[in-house]
Amino acid sequence: MALDGPAERRDEVQVAMGNGNGVAPLQAARPAGRPSVATAPYADRRLRLNPNADHKPQDYSDVRGEYAPVVYSALERHLPPSLLDVDRDVKLHFMREILARYWPQGERNKVQRHKEYRQRILLLYKPLHEELYNMRPSAFFLPTFLEAVGSNSEESFRSIMTEPIPGVYSFAMLQPTFCEMLLEEVENFEKWVHAMKFKIMRPNTMNKYGAVLDDFGLEAMLNQFMEQFIAPISRVFYPEVGGGTLDSHHAFVVEYGKDRDVELGFHVDDSEVTLNVCLGKQFSGGELYFRGIRCENHVNSETQHEEMYDYTHIPGQAVLHRGRHRHGARATSTGLRINLLLWCRSSVFRELKKYQKDFPSWCGECQREKRERQSQCVKATKMTFASI
Numbered sequence: 001m002a003l004d005g006p007a008e009r010r011d012e013v014q015v016a017m018g019n020g021n022g023v024a025p026l027q028a029a030r031p032a033g034r035p036s037v038a039t040a041p042y043a044d045r046r047l048r049l050n051p052n053a054d055h056k057p058q059d060y061s062d063v064r065g066e067y068a069p070v071v072y073s074a075l076e077r078h079l080p081p082s083l084l085d086v087d088r089d090v091k092l093h094f095m096r097e098i099l100a101r102y103w104p105q106g107e108r109n110k111v112q113r114h115k116e117y118r119q120r121i122l123l124l125y126k127p128l129h130e131e132l133y134n135m136r137p138s139a140f141f142l143p144t145f146l147e148a149v150g151s152n153s154e155e156s157f158r159s160i161m162t163e164p165i166p167g168v169y170s171f172a173m174l175q176p177t178f179c180e181m182l183l184e185e186v187e188n189f190e191k192w193v194h195a196m197k198f199k200i201m202r203p204n205t206m207n208k209y210g211a212v213l214d215d216f217g218l219e220a221m222l223n224q225f226m227e228q229f230i231a232p233i234s235r236v237f238y239p240e241v242g243g244g245t246l247d248s249h250h251a252f253v254v255e256y257g258k259d260r261d262v263e264l265g266f267h268v269d270d271s272e273v274t275l276n277v278c279l280g281k282q283f284s285g286g287e288l289y290f291r292g293i294r295c296e297n298h299v300n301s302e303t304q305h306e307e308m309y310d311y312t313h314i315p316g317q318a319v320l321h322r323g324r325h326r327h328g329a330r331a332t333s334t335g336l337r338i339n340l341l342l343w344c345r346s347s348v349f350r351e352l353k354k355y356q357k358d359f360p361s362w363c364g365e366c367q368r369e370k371r372e373r374q375s376q377c378v379k380a381t382k383m384t385f386a387s388i
Helices: 069-076 088-102 104-125 142-151 154-158 176-196 217-239 346-351 364-386
Strands: 002-004 021-027 046-048 162-165 168-172 248-257 264-269 271-279 283-285 290-295 308-309 315-321 325-329 330-343
Touching: 069 088, 069 346, 142 154, 142 168, 142 217, 154 217, 154 325, 168 283, 168 308, 176 271, 176 330, 217 248, 217 271, 217 315, 217 330, 290 315, 290 364, 315 325
Parallel strands: none
Antiparallel strands: 021 046, 162 168, 168 315, 248 330, 264 325, 271 315, 271 330, 283 330, 290 308, 290 325
16 A cells, blocks of 8 residues: 655654553654753653643744744643743753654755745746635635634534544535636646746655645645644544644645546555545546545555445535545546645654554554454453353
8 A cells, every 4th residue: 555745755763662651752862972951851751642731832933944833832732741841942952852853854855955946936936816825714715614613613513514434524615716716726837837847746656647736835825724724623523643733734736537647546645634625627436435544553454344435526525534544536537637635734643653552542443453352351351250
């Protein structure tokens, strides 16, 4: 099975597992001769598995670097109690060492090259629809969706959604005019790239067609898209996979049909939460099929009958699911289908996940193994009492 991500994909570093007490031991490596201000006195400290909801993080808005300030604010809530009241610089150093393990130097260099690539595009490319580049909720989203997000409750979210299988939510989301403008903007960008003989970065290793929206100026708008309209929903429905700490995204469009990609193989996304919205156009086929949620250890395990579901795309309608929900796309038999994908990620969840051995709160196979262990334990207990 392919586990694919974009050019700036951040590979996870294998570290020791936790000891099962719900916190993660830190084992940051450092070149000789470079003692850390943070880790020297706090080397034995451990991250909290669950955030301290009562703690108010310090302001990191002035911090510049690879990570957005919101990352540090979110991670601070997971620091051990002994670190919460120390100087901000100490906490910042401590958190940077954690994040450096998550994002090695080689990957940072790759991201820097990609950043320079984007800067060249932004300098030369003239948008077709400049109104797309600033968040305009009433012009982008349907009133029913805006009302549900404005109420910000599980009840309001469910009022506009269907949940055909656990963890997969479908709802009407985008205005037809927004879909049309975004399609025209992508087409304009692709024509510009061809005319300029410029290289276009494809969304991932599985798609040969499509474009990364962040590459030509839509990153800021799409970040607001995630923070203001996806994060509130993810916080309610996906807390166990970092839905409450989303801090970065990868946004792109994919194209299926004649002279485009035809189908997409069975895979999982490089995301914690994925938003998939059909933009158009006229097409048949292309159903999205789901086959169960799995952790890395069970990604190739068998699919249970109750985990099978096929979703039919409708322009403007969104489907929201965990990134680890295995899925694929059937062949688009006629016409052209173009979809907007927003991969939402949580660096806090990715760090904490390294110290867990299994994931019964969301992995279907881990849940089955846990039930089997419990069943065997009950049987053993009954046999013990029966023999007395």
